Amino acid sequence: MSTLQAQDVAEVFGLGQARARLRAVPGGHVHRMWRLDTDRGSYAVKEMNRQDNPEWMPWLQAAWRLELAAWHARIRMPEPVPPPGGGVVAEVPVADGPPATVRVHRWVNGRSISQPIDAIVGNWAGRTLAALHSLAMPAEPRWAFPPTGTTEATRWQELVELSKDAGAEWGGDLAALAPVVEEIYDLTQIAATRWLPDVLTHADLRAKNVLVAATGPVLVDWDMAAAKVPREDLAGCALSVSGWNQDDGPVRETLRQVIAGYRAAGGALERPLDVVDAAGDLGNEVDWVAAVARRAIGQGAQGPDDMERSAKLIPGLIRALPNKLLAARSLRWLLADQF
Structure with missing residues (x-):
C-alpha cells in the first residue's frame, strides 16, 4: 500500500498547496495512478513501478522527448508537467520507505472507452x-x-x-x-x-x-x-x-x-x-x-x-x-x- 502524500508531490513538483489527499485512479496495470488537487489545479500523478535495469531510464527519457515534441506539435494529449529541475520524473519522499518515482500531467476530465471504438x-x-x-x-x-x-x-x-x-x-x-x-x-x-x-x-x-x-x-x-x-x-x-x-x-x-x-x-x-x-x-x-x-x-x-x-x-x-x-x-x- 502506497503512503505517498499529496503535499509531498505538490512541493516536489512546485504545484502549490494540496487541497485534499491523493485519490486513487483505477485502471493502471503497471503503475499506480492518483489524482492530486491543489490551489493551482488538478493533476494526474503516476507512481512508477521502477525497473531495476540499465535500459529503463534511457527508454523513459526517450519517450519523454517524444511526448514533449508531440505536445508542441499540438497533438491532443494531457499537458506534461516536468519537475522544476527538468527531466521526466522526480523522487518524492515517502515517510516509511524509499522515495517514490513520480511523474505528473495536467488532469483531463474525460471518459474512458473500450474496443471497438466508434x-x-x-x-x-x-x-x-x-x-x-x-x-x-x-x-x-x-x-x-x-x-x-x-x-x-x-x-x-x-x-x-x-x-x-x-x-x-x-x-x-x-x-x-x-x-x-x-x-x-x-x-x-x-x-x-x-x-x-x-x-x-x-x-x-x-x-x-x-x-x-x-x-x-x-x-x-x-x-x-x-x-x-x-x-x-x-x-x-x-x-x-x-x-x-x-x-x-x-x-x-x-x-x-x-x-x-x-x-x-x-x-x-x-x-x-x-x-x-x-x-x-x-x-x-x-x-x-x-x-x-x-x-x-x-x-x-x-x-x-x-x-x-x-x-x-x-x-x-x-x-x-x-x-x-x-x-x-x-x-x-x-x-x-x-x-
Whole structure:
C-alpha cells in the first residue's frame, strides 16, 4: 500500500498547496495512478513501478522527448508537467520507505472507452498516428528499447508445463494455443527480414489509452513509446481499436476510418496492409498472454492481489488470441476497396 502524500508531490513538483489527499485512479496495470488537487489545479500523478535495469531510464527519457515534441506539435494529449529541475520524473519522499518515482500531467476530465471504438474516434486515431509519424523522431539510444516480435513463443511449452504443475484451470487452454503461437512466431520472423525504416512513436494507441473529453479524444500514457515501422504501427492500432479480440471479428467501418484518417492527414501508405504488418503486435500479444499467465501462477507477481487479478484476466486473453490472428489474416480483405 502506497503512503505517498499529496503535499509531498505538490512541493516536489512546485504545484502549490494540496487541497485534499491523493485519490486513487483505477485502471493502471503497471503503475499506480492518483489524482492530486491543489490551489493551482488538478493533476494526474503516476507512481512508477521502477525497473531495476540499465535500459529503463534511457527508454523513459526517450519517450519523454517524444511526448514533449508531440505536445508542441499540438497533438491532443494531457499537458506534461516536468519537475522544476527538468527531466521526466522526480523522487518524492515517502515517510516509511524509499522515495517514490513520480511523474505528473495536467488532469483531463474525460471518459474512458473500450474496443471497438466508434468510427469517428477511429478517424481521429489515424490522424493522430500520421501526425506522430511525421515527427520522424529516431529511436535513440537504440539499445534501450525492447526488441520487437516475441520472446515467449519459443518457451511456450515450458510455460504450459509450469501452469499445469501449478494446477491452473486454464493450463489445457494455454497448451491448445501452441499452433497459434507458432504461426505468430513465423510471422515475426518474416517481418524481421523486411528491414523497413522505423520511427519513435507512442506504440500503444489503443482504446485503453484514449480519454474522450468535452473537446474530443485525448491520447494518454506515453511511457511505452518505442521504435516501430509506421505501417506496422498503423496495422496494430487499426486492428486493436476496431475490436480484433471479438469472436465476430473487428468492426470494419472503424478499421477503415483509422486508415482513412491516417491517409487524409498525410500518412504514407502506398500498398495495402497485410498480416505481416501486424506480426509485431501479434508477437506482443503472445508475450502479454505469457506475462499474465506467469503472474497468475506467482512468477513476477506483485503480491496476492496481482496474482488474483492476473488469474481473472488470463482466460479472456487466451480466448482472444486466435481471434486476433484471424483478424490480422483478414486485413487485405477488410481494406480491399481502399487501395
